[in-house]
Amino acid sequence: MHIVVASGKGGTGKTTVATSLALIAAERETVRFLDCDVEAPNAGLFLDPVLDTRKEVGILIPKVDETTCTYCGKCAEVCQFHAIAVVGKKTLVFPELCHGCGSCTLICPENAISEHLNVMGVLQGGPATNQIDFAQGIMNIGEPMAVPIIRELKKWGHSSTPAIEIWDSPPGASCPVVETIRGADFALLVTEPTPFGLHDLKQVVEITRELGLQASVVINRDGIGNNAVEMYCEENNIPILLRIPMDRDIAEGIAQGRTLVEIRPEFGPILREMLGQIVCRAA
Amino acid sequence: MKLAISISGKTLDSPFDSRFGRAAAFCIVNVETKEWKAYENPALSASGGAGVQAAQFVAKQGAQAIVSGAFGPNAFDTLAAAEIEMYLAPGNEAHSTTEILDMFEAGQLTKAEAATHDGYHGNHH
Numbered sequence: 001m002h003i004v005v006a007s008g009k010g011g012t013g014k015t016t017v018a019t020s021l022a023l024i025a026a027e028r029e030t031v032r033f034l035d036c037d038v039e040a041p042n043a044g045l046f047l048d049p050v051l052d053t054r055k056e057v058g059i060l061i062p063k064v065d066e067t068t069c070t071y072c073g074k075c076a077e078v079c080q081f082h083a084i085a086v087v088g089k090k091t092l093v094f095p096e097l098c099h100g101c102g103s104c105t106l107i108c109p110e111n112a113i114s115e116h117l118n119v120m121g122v123l124q125g126g127p128a129t130n131q132i133d134f135a136q137g138i139m140n141i142g143e144p145m146a147v148p149i150i151r152e153l154k155k156w157g158h159s160s161t162p163a164i165e166i167w168d169s170p171p172g173a174s175c176p177v178v179e180t181i182r183g184a185d186f187a188l189l190v191t192e193p194t195p196f197g198l199h200d201l202k203q204v205v206e207i208t209r210e211l212g213l214q215a216s217v218v219i220n221r222d223g224i225g226n227n228a229v230e231m232y233c234e235e236n237n238i239p240i241l242l243r244i245p246m247d248r249d250i251a252e253g254i255a256q257g258r259t260l261v262e263i264r265p266e267f268g269p270i271l272r273e274m275l276g277q278i279v280c281r282a283a
Numbered sequence: 284m285k286l287a288i289s290i291s292g293k294t295l296d297s298p299f300d301s302r303f304g305r306a307a308a309f310c311i312v313n314v315e316t317k318e319w320k321a322y323e324n325p326a327l328s329a330s331g332g333a334g335v336q337a338a339q340f341v342a343k344q345g346a347q348a349i350v351s352g353a354f355g356p357n358a359f360d361t362l363a364a365a366e367i368e369m370y371l372a373p374g375n376e377a378h379s380t381t382e383i384l385d386m387f388e389a390g391q392l393t394k395a396e397a398a399t400h401d402g403y404h405g406n407h408h
Contacts, residue, residue: 076339082332087342087365094357096402097332 002165003278004184006208008200010171012190013220013244018168019046020260021188024271026130029163033128036180037170038121038137038149045257049128049136057137057152058120059100059145064091068112075104075113096144121149123156133162146176154183164275173203181207186282187215188241194225198232205238214281221246239281241274284314287346287367288383293321295381301352301374304333310380311344314388334358334402342367350383356398369395 005018015037022033035043044051062075062084073086083097084104095118105113120143125135137153139146154167169180181187187208191197201217208215217233222243233240244250244260244267253263261268289306290297300306304326312319322344326336334354338361341349349367352374362369370392372383386392 082326082329082335082339085335085339085361085364087339087361090364092335092361092364094332094335094360097335097357 001163001186001279001282002167002184003186003188003282004167004169004181005188005190006169006177006181006204007171007190008173008202008204009191009197012171012192012197013218014171014190015043015046015168016220016244016254016260017188017190017218017242018166019043020267021271021275022047022132022164022166023130023259023261024268025164025166025275026132030133030160031130032133032135032162032165034153034165034167035134035136036150036153036167036176038139038146038153038176039170041136041138043168044128044134044136046259047128047132047134049124049132049134050126051124051134051136052126053124053157055123055152055156056117056119056121057123057149058118059098059148060102060115061095061098061100061118062093062104062113063116064093065112065114066091068110070110070112072109074107074109078103078107099145100148120145123149123153125157133157133160146170147179150176150179154180171200173200173207177204178207178211181211181213184211184213186278187213188218188278189215190218190220191229192221192225193219193223193227193229195228197225198229201229202232205236216241216278216281218242218244220244239277241277242270284347285345286312286314286384286387287341287344287349288312288380289324289349289351290321290380292380295319295379295384297321297380299350299352299372299374299378299380299383301372303349303351303354303358304329304335304337306337306351309337309341309344309346311341311346312380312384314384332357335361338362338365338367341365348387350387350392353399354395355400356402359395359398371395371399 035041076086121139128134137149191201223246289300291300291307326333334357342365350370
């Protein structure tokens with residue numbers, strides 16, 4: 001059972017919901033938690049993992065053997081991203097433009113292209129609170145592409161199969177979010193009841209629909225803004241599974257690295273109930 | 284010699300386009316005979332790597348020098364590998380393609396010795 005926690009808008013409380021949901025689930029089941037926000041992973045601040053394993057990851061980028069290259073230019077023609085260029089008697093590779101698709105290697109008639117790992121980030125993992133099997137990806141500073149790191153994170157360490165996996169998504173509605181959501185059984189979309197929250201929520205709802213995924217909404221900072229999110233959910237038959245009130249104590253607790261269920265233990269049974277609903281809906 | 288100029292139209296009267304990778308078009312002019320031809324820039328709609336694509340295009344047209352308003356790091360490396368000399372023309376005042384050609388011939392343009400700005404990592408992520 002793979003539950004992805006996404007939002008669209010940043011700062012709505014994805015990690016707040018995901019970490020407490022993981023803690024509650026882990027009281028009864030085996031849980032793996034993946035922090036897929038590889039540009040700014042912070043779930044570890046709340047789940048206190050002991051990061052005892054690591055793996056460097058990236059994409060395979062081309063390396064051209066100048067002695068066998070005939071400068072025919074087929075590699076440059078096939079590359080959709082202009083990451084390889086042939087001018088005169090030179091073949092240039094631009095690693096930051098390469099998406100690692102391997103087309104140039106396949107098309108080269110001289111077999112002059114070999115591939116080597118271009119490290120873009122690192123995966124770290126280990127046991128966290130309540131025996132949660134925790135892992136996160138961290139993208140190297142300056143890297144433009146998060147997708148390969150997320151892809152590797154989701155493939156990493158799958159020798160055991162936990163009962164529940166929780167994937168904490170990056171914000172936004174672009175490729176890294178799609179890569180995170182892909183393969184999930186259920187999407188929990190955390191939003192805030194503001195025009196900005198709704199605008200971005202709609203985009204992520206569209207992604208989940210495109211991927212044929214069940215989605216439900218969590219309204220965080222309930223009480224601010226307007227009721228447009230509720231109306232949208234009603235019109236589109238999207239269940240609202242949880243409301244977290246706008247509350248200074250919660251905000252202060254989160255800022256201190258405490259989880260929602262620590263700050264407000266009454267959310268424990270509520271989250272357990274929500275988990276039950278998610279399992280039912282996804283089945 | 285063949286000179287490429289980034290332009291925003293299709294004739295010698297067209298205004299100079301100070302962008303390189305995202306220039307609307309390139310005018311390739313034979314400096315000695317004044318024969319010229321304008322080509323649409325194939326990189327204009329590229330999702331990323333426009334500088335690399337435009338540089339390869341200019342190289343394919345046989346240009347030995349290029350005038351534009353800026354060269355990014357990838358465009359610079361590709362043009363340098365193709366041994367195309369890069370010249371900078373001011374983009375903040377309107378010039379026609381003919382005026383740019385005159386300035387080039389009068390030796391009034393500065394040569395770009397390095398990329399003029401950082402890359403955009405131009406991809407759709």
